[in-house]
Amino acid sequence: MDSADPTWPLFVLAAIQLGDAALCVKPVGFVRDCFDDVGFPRAYWWVFTPIKVVAAIGLVIGMWVPEIGLAACLGLVVYFVLAIGAHVRARDFGRNLFVNAIGMLLLSAGATYVSFVS
Template sequence: MFIAYAVVGLLLAAGLTMSAVGTFTRVEKVIASMLGLGVPESWLPRLATLKALGAVGLVVGLWVPLIGEAAAVGVFLYFVGAVVTHLRAKDHEIAPAGVFVVLAVAAFVLRLASA
């Protein structure tokens, strides 16, 4: 199970890193999407930091199971919030956030199973 966690955790960490970098560097498509959902611009650096910390936590979780589990829960909660934000804005393009939710659940379950 550890190998499965490593694959899912690293895949999720890579996606989080790309998303965080896109927010930090203000990639137009990323920023326009978030602002279009009503996310205040002042929140963007904090949200990018949370994604980056989630990625770090998943990688550290390869060696420290509790950190990996906590990171997976945090990423799950972050992206459940993202799905809710999309739905409240009447934007039904929730597939990317939904994929992150599923990967976070998989990472959590696999990390538990491999401990």
């Protein structure tokens, strides 16, 4: 597999993931509300920061090692599909579902398509 082309979607998605990771270190209000709304146990909130940092690292490495970038993109697609499932299960049909989970699923799938498929 040749290098990812173009790489800008990976860079954008990595930047978003790093920003999101920073918001999850000590969850800010809307992140805290999102976790509470889906009933995610507070004891496990800490897992989101390393997951998002590792995803960002994988996306950046993926600019030169496309198999890792593709794996990171696909991992984010799975992550956001699961997030959508959590929102639907909790009947949280507001902003958290439509803007956050579905929006990020579309960005992740779009980055996968533009950088690795097209």
